[in-house]
Amino acid sequence: MKQIPIKPTKENLTTFVTLGGVLVLIGFIDVLANTFLELNFTAFLPSKLSYFAPLIIGTIGLYLIRIEFSGNKLLDKINTNFNSNNLNAILSLVVIFALIKYIPPILNWFFFEANFVGSTKEDCTGNGACWVFVKVWFNRFVYGMYPDAEQWRINSAFIMLFALVGASFFVPTKFKKYLLIFLLFVYPIIGLKLISGGEFGLKYVETGAWGGLSLTFIVSAFALILCFPIGMFLALGRKSNLPAIRYTSIGFIELWRGVPLITVLFMSAVMFPMFLPDGTYVDKLIRVLIAITLFEAAYMAEVIRGGLQALPKGQYEAAKSLGMGYWRMHFLIILPQALKLVIPGIANTFLALVKDTPLIFVVGLLELAGMVNLAKTNPKWLGMAMEGYVFAGLVFWIICYAMSRYSQNLEKKLSTEK
Amino acid sequence: MNKIIELKNVNKWFDKFQALKDVNLEVNQQEKIVICGPSGSGKSTLIRCINRLEEHQEGQIIVDGKEISENTKDIEKIRAEVGMVFQQFNLFPHLSILDNCTLAPIWVKKMPKKKAEEVAMKNLERVQIADQAKKFPGQLSGGQQQRCALARALCMEPKIMLFDEPTSALDPEMIKEVLDSMVDLAKAGMTMIVVTHEMGFAKEVADNMIFMDEGRIVEKAKTKDFFDNPRSDRTKLFLSQIL
Numbered sequence: 001m002k003q004i005p006i007k008p009t010k011e012n013l014t015t016f017v018t019l020g021g022v023l024v025l026i027g028f029i030d031v032l033a034n035t036f037l038e039l040n041f042t043a044f045l046p047s048k049l050s051y052f053a054p055l056i057i058g059t060i061g062l063y064l065i066r067i068e069f070s071g072n073k074l075l076d077k078i079n080t081n082f083n084s085n086n087l088n089a090i091l092s093l094v095v096i097f098a099l100i101k102y103i104p105p106i107l108n109w110f111f112f113e114a115n116f117v118g119s120t121k122e123d124c125t126g127n128g129a130c131w132v133f134v135k136v137w138f139n140r141f142v143y144g145m146y147p148d149a150e151q152w153r154i155n156s157a158f159i160m161l162f163a164l165v166g167a168s169f170f171v172p173t174k175f176k177k178y179l180l181i182f183l184l185f186v187y188p189i190i191g192l193k194l195i196s197g198g199e200f201g202l203k204y205v206e207t208g209a210w211g212g213l214s215l216t217f218i219v220s221a222f223a224l225i226l227c228f229p230i231g232m233f234l235a236l237g238r239k240s241n242l243p244a245i246r247y248t249s250i251g252f253i254e255l256w257r258g259v260p261l262i263t264v265l266f267m268s269a270v271m272f273p274m275f276l277p278d279g280t281y282v283d284k285l286i287r288v289l290i291a292i293t294l295f296e297a298a299y300m301a302e303v304i305r306g307g308l309q310a311l312p313k314g315q316y317e318a319a320k321s322l323g324m325g326y327w328r329m330h331f332l333i334i335l336p337q338a339l340k341l342v343i344p345g346i347a348n349t350f351l352a353l354v355k356d357t358p359l360i361f362v363v364g365l366l367e368l369a370g371m372v373n374l375a376k377t378n379p380k381w382l383g384m385a386m387e388g389y390v391f392a393g394l395v396f397w398i399i400c401y402a403m404s405r406y407s408q409n410l411e412k413k414l415s416t417e418k
Numbered sequence: 419m420n421k422i423i424e425l426k427n428v429n430k431w432f433d434k435f436q437a438l439k440d441v442n443l444e445v446n447q448q449e450k451i452v453i454c455g456p457s458g459s460g461k462s463t464l465i466r467c468i469n470r471l472e473e474h475q476e477g478q479i480i481v482d483g484k485e486i487s488e489n490t491k492d493i494e495k496i497r498a499e500v501g502m503v504f505q506q507f508n509l510f511p512h513l514s515i516l517d518n519c520t521l522a523p524i525w526v527k528k529m530p531k532k533k534a535e536e537v538a539m540k541n542l543e544r545v546q547i548a549d550q551a552k553k554f555p556g557q558l559s560g561g562q563q564q565r566c567a568l569a570r571a572l573c574m575e576p577k578i579m580l581f582d583e584p585t586s587a588l589d590p591e592m593i594k595e596v597l598d599s600m601v602d603l604a605k606a607g608m609t610m611i612v613v614t615h616e617m618g619f620a621k622e623v624a625d626n627m628i629f630m631d632e633g634r635i636v637e638k639a640k641t642k643d644f645f646d647n648p649r650s651d652r653t654k655l656f657l658s659q660i661l
Binding site: 312314315317318319320321322323324325328332333336337340414416 | 469471494495497498499500501502504506508509510511512521522525526527554555556567570571574
């Protein structure tokens with residue numbers, strides 16, 4: 001930038017701050033007027049120049065008020081945080097202006113011009129989102145094609161799950177172990193039986209009818225719980241001294257990591273039944289669960305191996321010197337430390353897994369995103385793709401953000417550093 | 419006196435580099451041996467072979483009547499009898515000091531938790547860090563960590579203790595507190611093999627001194643003879659530099 005002949009200094013502080021302040025103010029007024037009043041003061045300029053005018057004026061203004069050690073606390077604060085040099089001044093303005101320009105339209109679309117009341121597409125008269133669509137389809141988005149009369153079964157299964165998980169935070173440490181065992185080995189069977197039915201007088205609901213958010217949870221939860229131990233053993237296998245185990249693990253990991261999930265799912269639907277003896281039938285959902293689990297286990301294995309790799313050799317030696325064999329060494333010393341190291345990586349894999357679940361549409365299972373996809377093609381509700389996907393995206397974001405926060409908490413809780 | 423460790427013509431290679439050359443050594447019960455020598459001379463490798471953290475290729479190593487080789491099925495049992503203290507402490511950072519000490523007795527020796535904690539506290543008291551039992555290794559000074567490592571090894575009630583340069587990673591001020599604990603242990607009659615450059619410690623506790631160079635035991639002598647009139651020129655040179 002060309003040096004402006006008169007340099008702003010402490011001596012002519014008032015002049016420059018006034019001048020600069022006015023320029024910055026003009027920039028802001030221009031952007032605000034543009035956004036909220038749809039006025040364009042600089043319309044007489046060529047359109048591109050007019051678009052950037054507030055930025056240029058603002059930058060010059062910020063240049064003029066950039067006076068070090070001015071003695072004014074507020075001014076110093078602005079200068080150090082937003083205005084330390086020309087580039088930072090431009091970036092600060094761009095960010096602030098962009099927020100002013102684009103946040104209101106988004107809010108408008110979401111809330112102020114959106115329609116919440118009604119039951120058909122025709123009730124949506126505003127310019128904004130038509131949340132009526134989500135409202136009407138909400139039941140389907142959550143339960144898929146599961147019969148309305150039976151939905152209490154899904155509800156109670158999930159309430160039970162949340163109650164158990166919640167309880168695990170409060171019960172004394174002595175019972176935690178049993179609760180965990182119950183949660184991992186007994187609950188899944190109860191939950192699945194409750195949802196699928198066919199026994200205890202419950203009506204049988206085939207997995208093809210399962211869907212929506214509840215299916216997202218079911219698929220994610222099973223795959224998460226199962227892929228973790230498998231990944232752990234694969235990671236250990238890859239570091240094993242026994243060639244047979246090592247090469248099997250490497251082969252397995254590289255095979256699954258090398259193919260896209262969508263191919264794997266397709267194979268599980270089309271190819272897998274061919275390998276089964278005639279007459280046996282494995283449920284579509286189970287096939288999909290196995291495919292996703294093995295696929296994610298391969299990734300998990302590599303994440304965990306990263307943690308194993310990061311541990312100093314001394315930890316292995318200390319464990320050995322105390323007389324620990326392979327399994328004790330790994331389960332008491334190595335894995336607790338390695339897993340703690342790679343919590344961010346594990347969380348990453350888990351998040352990816354949750355967000356991969358929509359791909360099960362290739363075998364005809366429709367979880368949340370799949371249901372949205374289906375609903376938007378309903379002739380009565382054409383043109384609602386935006387609302388549907390924004391809704392699905394928000395739900396996924398909430399799930400993933402919760403998991404991410406939990407992993408950060410866990411990291412802090414397990415930290416033994418000060 | 420009973421022989422508890424015996425090495426016969428032990429040879430060891432790291433790929434093409436020969437780390438140990440025809441090493442012969444006998445250690446009696448309650449004997450204290452200090453091994454010294456320049457770096458890379460095979461001192462650490464030698465004691466690491468005794469609990470098979472390193473594998474030797476030729477010769478025999480017999481610990482407490484059992485030969486150690488690739489055919490040894492229950493190497494863990496032998497290791498449980500041989501305690502080791504490392505240069506870098508190698509405490510388990512995810513466990514408290516007390517848990518560091520009780521873990522192996524509980525899982526390897528199947529000691530009840532209560533008993534293991536008693537033993538651990540007794541040993542922590544012995545090395546004077548009982549007040550740190552609830553802390554984690556990362557919160558202790560180097561000297562305290564090394565004393566905890568010593569206590570951890572002692573909790574297994576080993577017959578032999580191996581020390582692999584236990585004070586080399588410590589600040590000078592902390593060396594003494596660790597050495598004090600080791601002297602105390604020596605006086606209690608433990609069989610000890612110590613790799614160290616602390617010649618003051620050696621003079622105080624060692625029955626025999628070993629000087630190693632280039633993978634060979636150059637000189638083995640009674641401690642007094644070793645310092646007063648070393649036989650080989652190499653030993654003389656080394657001692658003149660270190661003392």
